[in-house]
Amino acid sequence: MDTSSTGHALVLGASMAGLLTARVLSKHFDHVTIVERDPVPDQPEARKGQPQTRHLHGLLASGLEIMTRYYPDLPEALAAGGALVSDMTANMCWYTYGGYRRRFTMGREAALMSRPFLEHLIRQRTLARNNVTLLEHCATRGLVTGDDRRRVTGARVEHRGAQPMEATLDADLVVDCTGRGSQTPQWLFALGYPAPAQSEVKVNVGYATRLYRRDPDDPRGQDWLLYTPEAPGESRFGGMFPIEGGRWIVSLGGWAGDHAPTDEQGFLEYARGLPMPEIYALISRAEPLSDIIPHKFPSSLRRHYERLTRFPEGYLVLGDAVCSFNPTYGQGMTSAAMQVAALDELLTLRAGRLDGLAPVFFKQAAQVIDTPWQLAVGEDFRFPDTTGPKPPGVDLLNRYVAAVHRATLVDPVVGAAFIQVMNLLAPPSSLLTPGMLLRVWRANRQRSRLLMREAELAA
Template sequence: MSRRAVVIGAGLAGMLAAAALSTAVDEVIVLDRDDLPDGPEHRRGLPQGRHAHLLMAGGLAAMEDLVPGGSVRERLLAVGAREVSLSSGMLALTPDGWLRRWRRPGPSMIACSRALLDWAVRSAVLAGTRTEIRKARALELLGTARRVHGVRAATAAGDTDVEADLVVDASGRGSRVVTWLAGIGVSGLRERTVDAGLVNATRVYRMPKGAERFPLTVVQADPYTSRPGRSGMVLPIEGGRWMVSLAGTRGGEPPADPDGFLRYTLDLPDPLVGRLISGAEPLTDVHISRSTRNVRRYPEKAPHWPEGFVVLGDALAAFNPAYGQGMSVAALGARVLARELRRSGPDAPGLARRVQRGAARSVDMAWAVAVGQDVRYPGAVGGAPGPADRLVTAYTRRMMKAATGSYDAARAVWDLMSLRAGPARLLHPATVLATLAGSPLPPSARPPLTESERKVVRALDRTGR
């Protein structure tokens, strides 16, 4: 008998879910209300799409397992994405000082526009699987509290019922999953929101001649000062461009006007971002987004969960994008789905619950990082740090301080931020020893630039600083 799966949402999480499902069913139908572009172009339904995104090593590894047709990494690099080594290819100012750059190995991340990544994954999944995208808006789930068996969708031709053996909600931050579940008699889905009031502002520049290999540069926000968090990043992307993204929490929001945008970069804890872009040619206006709340749903803890229904991606957990982990968490969740389908098939009792429990483990570390910092900013909504939070924060901050000059501590930070390891990495003996020992080197007061990189900064700087 032919088996069908339906995915709600054709974003990154949805296409990765389709790839996972395609190995276990005969047909995958993806429903999305947007007209999807044929190439790497921005689309309306992705409010964060114009801002900086980083594909971490853990997420890339999951995508390599899921996406058919060859290496995702090689496909992205071939169309202009950059591979950035966390050990040597990044300039990062943390609240505890500049991270040193090491001539020793470390994980890499992929830097490109979100539009390029989405297009590369979508085209590979459509070419390599039995997946069809239909323009439609999901209205409600079909089924009962015991089992979901499809989706009612609105199309240009009218409402239609799409029957399925398995339904995946990957509809993103705007998911109506609570309403959909209520419609079939399921309640008790816990949600938590933590909102630091963060605003993103992004402008794209032409990469100046001679700066083609300049490192990814980030000045991080400081959650420990009782002041609004302010950060900035210069991200190399395809097409010989710099994507410059600023972020500020409530009371420290970046402005939308070009002059204010530059002033904001110069008022960061270090003016390096502003010095770089002051002599670069802007290619776009400043784009603003306020869709940045941390929102987590807990289907794995629901008293009852219907068979045949799974929630993944931002519909499961959406993060403040400043931490760069949302895409990787979505990929890890889709890999859990693929693993459970391989183990037992799409009809196995308890499949949906097992997927939700496995996906929750993928969320835990990223959620702890994002929420543990965001609750500290002035005016944050969604709770205050408790005793356990303060203990974890004290330890992780000591680890970050050690990472400014300790390779072993830095490796632990890279593994955690790259989602190559879970919370247990915090208590690995080598991590604990490095954290307790602290940095053997004094903190660096200046960015760890090479002489050729200093020349680039001097050539671009129009600020007089």
């Protein structure tokens, strides 16, 4: 039976990937239902099923651009609500490799806000589509197929209200957006399909996060502050972003178990120990507005659906359910948005034909994921305790990328090229052109001379 995308689509999970997927599918299907395990508040609020949303989140420029394609008023709505939407490189205070990256203007906007606020705006706009419905407090329990198990025809769900009850929801397409804890490998196995191979890179990263009041008269309140370590000698990070509601969100943490304490004194001491003084200087005087909340992130995890040779029709997996990256690089939401955009293009190109969709989609999603995975895993292998499948040549590449980091402290052109790659606006290969190699070499020589002169003056 040939199926096309003019029926009912079911999206499992109403977080970032699920909402974006539902928005795109609402173009291609008569009706879209989102099924979410948690009760979903009608306000910006972190939920039980997404504990990461209480921590520092930034939306990369490429992610904001894709989301704006689907929600044209998103930048204005973010800014009107108090988020910082701007050319982030002009407001950057980023200390790394012994200095501050040079500021410059990139000409592309990114966004800083609390994650619940961004998701609230995306949710409002997705649910405003007249063919999208949200079933909240409703957990997916498994997949439904035809007798031959070749096609997923729906999902079994459990409504979890005062009177729990099970139901079957029929659909022409089901998309799993249930995040890192996705049960798809087990559900596939139960149906007689192979589970996907996994790549897991263990990083043992920990976050500790607190909100503070932001002084509206302090000019530094429009800057974002970031310290990232020069591994292997350093392993801690600190981030302080201005967010809506006149607040700062501050996350401190580290790799390989070097995590920040969650008691007041320990948190402040950890901030004081960072090579960049600004974060401690600000939080030691600011009024705390929350407890200090921890979050542990053991490993980056990628499920290789693109390698499967057998997979049921009528079913896809997207977002963190396919790949969850070390969050310190800020790529997860943008990767989900890029996968969703790829799905949109594919459905348009195929005029909605669903048969044979999964293998093509998974190949495109894998291409989308390859770059952020390469960037995150590459950086993580600077830390000696990182374990897992190590890409060939990564040590050599990392030596060059260390030179790029140092060059960004003196040469804004290298800085711009680096930030474009980090924002997934340009491929990593753009840092390897002959012209860029020359600039990086010159900038490193210039920096060495500067450091030598400083040392002579100090002697």
